[in-house]
Amino acid sequence: MISIIDLLRDCSISCFKEFSLFLIIMPIIASIICFLLRSNSQKRSVLFIAGFFHFLVSALLVFPQLYIDNISISNSNSLFISSFSGNVENAVFLMIVSLLFLGASYYVMGYLPMEEKNIRKDEEGFIINDEPETVFSGFMLLFLASMTLVCFSNHMGLLWAAIEATTLFSAPLIYFHRSRKSLEATWKYLVVCSVGIAIALLGTFFLSIAASSSGGSLYISDLYSTNSFNTLWLKLAFIFLFVGYGTKMGLSPMHTWLPDAHSEAPSMVSALLSGALLNCAFLAIWKSHLIVSSAGLESFSSSIMVVFGIFTLFISAVFIINQREYKRALAYSSVENMGLMCLLLGISSIAGYENTKQFIFINAIGHSLIKSGMFFLAGLVFFQYKSKKFSDIESMVEKTPTMSAVWFIGFILLSGAPPSPLFLPKFFLIKAFLSSGNYYTAIFIILAFIIIFGGLGRIFFSTLFGSKETEKDESPQLKKLLIPSQIFFLSSMFVSFLFLWFLRG
C-alpha cells in the first residue's frame, strides 16, 4: 500500500501543472458539450461526470501533498501555483469546491426531473417556467471552472479576474426559476458584486504601485518575499481589496446581496454559493492579509478584520432573530460564519498564526459541508411544502419523519454543538478573546451566538412541531435525495473528530 501512495505522490508533484490545467479546462469543455447536447438527462449526466472527474483529480492532487510539507518548490512567477506546499489553504478550498460540486451535481440529477413534473405558481400567480437546462448546466460548469481557477491562481490580477468570472457565471444560475423575485435578486447580486469587484481591481492596481519599488509584479509568491513596500499605498491597497472581496464574501455592511440571492436561487445553486463561492472570496482576503502581514503591517489588517467581523456578527444576529423565511435564515447564518472566519483571521496575529490557521480550515470545511447539506434539505422542504415562510410549515415530524430527522441534525450541527466542527472555532475564538483580556467583546460575541441560536431554534422548532393532524406521506425519491445532505453531515462530524485526533497528537 505504501508504494502506491509514493507513486501517487511523485506523479502528483511532477505533473502538478498539467493536472491543474486539466482541472480548469475540463469543466469548460464539458460546458461546451452541454451547450451542444439536446436532451436534458444527457446534460445532467455530463454535469455529474465532470463533477466526479474533477473531484477525483483534485483528490489526487491534494491528498498526497499533505504528506510532503517540507519540499518547497518555488513557484516563481508562473501564473499558476506549482505546488500546494506553500499555500495549503488553496488545497483545502479546492477540495471543498470539488466536493460540494459533486454533491450538487448528484442532487441536480434527482432534483431537476422532479422540478419538471410540477408547475409552481409565484405569489402573484404567474406560472414559473425554468431556465433552459443548457444555460443552467453550462453556466454551472463554467462556475466550477472559475472557482478552480481562483484556487490555482498565483497572480493577484488573475485571482481578481477569476472571482469576477465566478460572479458573472453564477448570475444566470440564480435566475433559474424565472420569477420576478429571482430576477430582482440576480440584478442586485450583479450590481453589488461587480461594484465590489471593481473596487478590488483598484486595490490590485494600488498593490502593484505599492510594490513598484521592486518591479511592481503582482505574483503572490514574489509579493510574499518582497519587503520593500510603500506602506501608505499598501494600506490603501489592503483597504480596497478588503472592501472589494468583503462584498463578495458577504461581510456585513456589504452583505445585502447574500440573503436575496440565496433565498431566490434554486437550492443546489445557493448551496454552491454559500459553500464554495464565499470561501473563494475569503481566500482572496486571506492572501492579501498574508501579503500585508509579510510586509509587517499585521496589526493594521487584523484590526480592520476584527471590527468588520464583530459588526457582521451583530448584523446577522439582528436579522436572524426576526426572520420569517428559513432560506434567508440559512443565508444569514452563512453571513455569521463568514464574520466568524474573518474574526478568526483577525485574531491570528494575537493568538498565533499557526494554530488559528487550523481552526479557520476546520470552520471553512465544517461550514461549507453543513450549509450546503442544509440548503439541499431546504430545497426538498420547499418542494414538499411549497412555501418559504416557516410559519406556513407545520408538524414536519408527522408528515416527513426522515427528512425532519436530518433537518434537526442539521440544525444541531449548525448551532455549534460539540459533535459539529463549528464548535471548535467558536471555542477557540472565545478563548482567544477571554485570555487576551478584552472581556466585553467576548461577552458581546457570546450574546450574538445565543441570539443566533435562539433565532434558528425558533425557526426549526416551529417547522418541526405543530398541532395539525397530518398523516405520513413521504415520496421515496425524496428519501433518495436526502443522501447528499446525510453524507455531508456525517463527513462534517468525521472531520471534527479527525481534527481532534490531530490536535491531540
Place this chain on the structure above:
Amino acid sequence: MENIKLFLQAVIILFAAPILPGIINRVKAFFGGRQGRNIFQLYFDIYKLFNKGIVYSNTTTLIFRIAAPAMAALSCIAALIMPFGGQSGLLSFSGDFILIVYLLALSRFLLIISAMDTGSPFEGMGASREAQFAVFAEPVFFMSILTLSKITGESSVHGIFSKLSPVLWVENAPVLFLIVLSLFIVMLCETSRVPFDDPDTHLELTMIHEVMVLDNSGPDLGLIFYASAIKLWILGSFVSAIIMPRHSEIFWLDSLIYISGLAIVAISAGVVESVMARVRLLRVPQFLLAAFSVAIMAFVFQSLKG
C-alpha cells in the same frame, strides 16, 4: 442513680403535664370572679374519654385512625428530649432543639392531614390557618434559639439551660428579656391560647386548633388533649428555663424551681388570656412578625455587644 433520676423525670413530665391547662383555666376563672374548674379536671376528662366508644366519619381513611396516637407519641418523645430542671433529658445532643421543632412539625403535619381527611369545610379551614401560623412561628423560634446559643455559646438545649445563670442575666438582661417575650408569644401561638385562638369557643368558624379535632372521638380525643398538654409543657419549659435559671446541684431543689417556673408561665398565660381578647385573624401574621422583629432585635443587640 443517674438513670433513675432520668426515669423519674420522664414519669413526672408524662403525668404532670395536664396540670398546666388546669392552672390556666383556674387563673381565668379567678379573673372572672368564678370558682373555676378543678385543676385536675383534664385528668378526669382524659380518663372519661378513654372509656368511651369511637365514632369514625365514613369519608376518613387509615390516616385518620392512626393520626391521634402518632401525635401523642411524637409529643411525648419531644418532651423526653427536653431537659428537666438542671438535668439533661433522656437523650440530649447538640442541635436537639431542631429535632424537637421538627417532631412538633411532624405532629402538626399529621394533625392537618387527619383534619383534611374528614372532608369537612371547618376542619379544612382550621388546617389552613394552622399551616399559615406555623410558617411565621418557626422562624421566631429559631431566631430566639440562635440568640440564646450565641449568648451561651452552646448548641444543645441542655447546654444552653445549664449555662443560663443569674450572672448571665445581669450581663445581658435586655437581650434575654426580648428572647423571653418572643418565646412566650410563640408558645401562645403554638398551643393556640387566646391572643391567637380561643380554646373554648363553640362557633366552628372562629376556632383554629379545636376545629381540627372536631371529628375525633373517644380515646383519640383524649390522646389529642394529652398531646396538646405536653406541647404546652415543652414550650412552657423553654420560657421557664430562661426565667428561673438555677444551679443548686440538688436535683430536688432544681426540679422544684423548674416546676414552679412552669406554674408561673401558666399563670402568666392565664393572665394574658383573661386580659386580652382574640386578635382578628388577618392581624395574627402581623403579631407574629412583631415577635420576629423582637427576636431579630435581640440578635442584633447581642452581636453588637458580643
Place this chain on the structure above:
Amino acid sequence: MAIIIASSLIFLFAAFLNLSVFSKYRKVNFINSVISFFASLIGFGGALAELSYGGKFSPINNSSFLTYFRLDYVSCFFLLALYLIVVAVSIYGNDYLKKMEEKKQLNFFWMNFHILVFSMCGVLLSKNAFLFLLFWELMAFSSFFLVMTDHKKKEVQKAGLIYLCANGAGALFLIAAFSLTSDSYFNFAPAMSGSTLAFFFFLVGFGLKAGFIPLHIWLPEAHPAAPGNVSALMSGIMIKMGIYGIFRALSLLSPWQQSWGWTILLIGIISSILGVIFALAQHNIKKLLAYHSIENIGIIMIAMGLGILLNLKGFNELSMLSFCAAFLHTLNHAIFKSLLFMSAGSVMQASGIGEIDELGGLARKMPQTAFFFLIASAAISGLPFLNGFVSEFIIYYCSFKALSSDSLFTVFSVLALSITGALALACFAKAFSVMFLGSPRKIKTESVVETGKYMRAGMAILSFFSILIGILPYFSFNFLFSKFSPILTESHVWHEISRIFIFFTGTYLCAIFFFAVFMFMRRKIVSENRVDLAPTWDCGYLASSPKIQYTGSSFANPLIEFFSIINPPSASYPAIRGYFPSDNSYSSHPRAFFYETLYKPSIDKMRKMASFFSFIHGGNLRMYVLYIFLSLLALILWKI
C-alpha cells in the same frame, strides 16, 4: 470503574438497538425497560462497590481513549444517585407507557431515554472539556426530544422552545467558561487569569441546567410537559448535573473568593423561599412539583454557599460537612422528587386530571400510591423519620456550630431553611390531602383503579431507600461519606455527627414504642365498646356535598394573599351586575411571575430593537451600493 463504563455502554448499545432493530416491533416497552433495569442495576452495584471499598479512584493512565475519563469520589456519588433513579424509573416506565404504546411507536422515545442516561454517565465521567460538552449537548437534545413526546399540545411546544433556547444559551456560557479553564488539549486545568469571570460563566451555564431562581423559567414549563417517568428522571437527576458542574467548577477555580460564597448562598436563599411560594400558588400537580425542585435546588445551593464561606472563615471540617450535606440532599431530593413525580404521574394516568382541585378521595381507590405520595411529601418537607430531615439537619448543625460574631451568613441560612421547611409542609399537606383524602370532588372515582404492579414496584424501591436513609442515618451517612476526605473522618465533628445520628435512631425507636403502647391501649378499649361510622359533623346541614370541602387554592389562600406582592395571582371575577343574584364565577390562576415580568418583555423589546434595523435591508439597490461606498470612505478616513 470498568463496571460503570460497561453499564453505560449497555445503554448506548440499547439506544442503537432501538434505532435499528426495534423499529420493526410494535411492543418495545417491555424489552427496553428490562434492558435499562438490568444495566442500571449493574451500574448501581458497581457504584456501590466503588464507593464502599473501592476508594482507590486511581486515574486510568493507559494511553487508550480512556485517559479522558476519571472516576473520583464526587462523580461516583452522583453515578450512584443516577443509577438508583434509573432503576426505579425504568421499572415504572414499563407500565406507565402501556397506554401510550397503543397510540404511537415508542422506540424513538426509548432511544432518547437510553441516550439521556448514557450522556449523563458521560458527563459525570469525562475529564476533557470537549467530551464534557459533547455529552452535555447530547443530554440536552435527548431530554428535549423526551419533553416533546406528545408534541401536539400547545403548551408542550411552548415548553420545548423555551427549553431548547435555555440549553443553547447554557452551552455557550459553558464554552466561555471552559475556554478559561482548559489547556490547549481541552483537558481541565485550573484557571490562569480572570477566575471570577470564569466563575460567573460557570454559574450561569450550570444554573441554566440546575434551574435556580433567575434562570429557572424553563423548569416549570418543561417538567409538566414531559411524561411522568421522564419528568421523574429529569427533575431527579438531570438537574443535579448542574449542581455537579458547579462543584467541579469550584474545584477548578482554586482560590475561592468571599463574593462567590455569598452569591451562591443568596441565590440558594432566594430560590428556596421564592420556589416554595410559587409552588403554593400552583393548581397543577406537576407544576407544583417542578417549583419544588427549584426550592430544593435552592437548599442545595445554600449548603454549597455555606461550605464555601465556612472554608474561607477557617472552619474546614464544617465546610466539608456542609458539602456532604449538599451531596446528601442531592441524593435525597433525587429519591423523593422522582417518587413524587412517579406517583403524580400514576395519579394523572389513572384519573386523567392534572388539577389537584378536581381530585380527592383517591386514597381509598389507590392506597399504595397514596402511601408512597405521603412518604415522599413528608420527606420533601424535611420531617423526621425520613431522609429529607437528615440532610437539612446537617445544614442546621453546620450553621449553629459556626455561629460566631462575623459569620452572619449562618443566620440567613437557618432562617431560610426554617421558613422553607414550614412553607413546604403547608404546601405538601395541601397537595396530599386535597388529592388523596376527603371525598372525591369532580373526579368519578368508580373508574379509578390502582396503578400497575411495575409502577408500584418502582415507587416502592425509592420509598424503601427514603425510609432507610431516614431511619438509619448513621449507617447510610457513614457508608456514603467515609471516603469523602480523610480530614473530615478524623475530626471531632464527624464523631459528634455520628453520635447524633445514633440518637436519632434511638428517638425514632422510642417514638414507635410509645405509638405501639397507645395503639395497644386504644385497641383494648375499642374492642370493648362500640365502633360505628357516621357522616362527618357538618353543623347539622342536611344536604352536604363534596363541593363544600376545602380545595387546594382555598387551603393556600391566606399564604398566597400574604405573599401576593411577590407572586400576584391573576384572579378573574366579573363584576356583579343587577340586583338579583345571578351565577358568577371566580377563577384565579397563578402566573409564571419571572417569565412574564422579566424574560418575555426583554425578548419582545430585543425583537423590536432588532426590527428597527430592518431599514438596512430596505430593498433599494441604490442604498446597498451606498453602503459599500460609505464603508470604503470610512475605512480610508479611519486608517489612512
Place this chain on the structure above:
Amino acid sequence: METISQFLILAIIFCNFFLLFSHSTKRLVDLAAIQGVLAAFLPLLNSREFFFEPFIFALIVIILKGFFFPSILKKIIVKNSAYEEKRREYYGHISWSMYLLIFFVSVWLSTRLNFDVETSAWILPASFMTIFCGFLTIILKSQTVSQITGYIVLENGIYCFGTAIFIHQPLMVEAAILLDIFVAIFVMGMAVFHIGREFKDSDSDSLGELREVFEEEAQK
C-alpha cells in the same frame, strides 16, 4: 505631449460633471462613451516609445467602449422606453454637494499619496474623481440603464488609473481583466433587457420586493 494629456484629463473631469447633472439616460450613455474613449487615448500619449500591444488594447477598448456598448444600451433604452430619469426635488442640491465632496476627497487623497511614479500631474485626482463619480451615478440615478452607465464610468476611472501607473502586466492578465469587464457589462445588459420585459417600467426602485419585513410591519 504633456499638454495634450493635461487637456484630455480636464475633458474627463468635465465629463464627470455633466454626468452627475444630466437627466436623459441617452446623454448619460454618450458621456460615458466619450470618457471611455478619452481614457483609452491616455496610455498612448504617456508612453515614450511605441509598443505594439498597448496600441492594440487601446484600439479594442475604443471600439468596445466607444461604439459597441453605447449601441447596446441605446437599444435597451428604446426597448424599455426608459428615456428620462425621475426628477426629484432635492436632486440638484445633492448632486452639487456630492460633486464638491468627491472633488475635495480626491484632491486630498492624491496629495496624501505621494505619487513617485512620474506621470502627468493631474491623472491621480482625475481617476479618483471618475471612480467616485461612477459610484454616485449608481447611487443617485434610479434607472437600471443608468446604473450600468455608472458601472462603465467606474471602469473608466479604474482603467485610466491603470494606464497612469503603466506597469506592464503579463499579457494574459491584461486580457483577462478587459474580458471580464466587458462580459460583466454584457451580462448586465442582458439582465436589464429581462427586467424591461418582466417589469413594465425599468426603474430600479420598483425592484423592492426582496426586503426584510418583520411581524409588526407584516401585520400592519
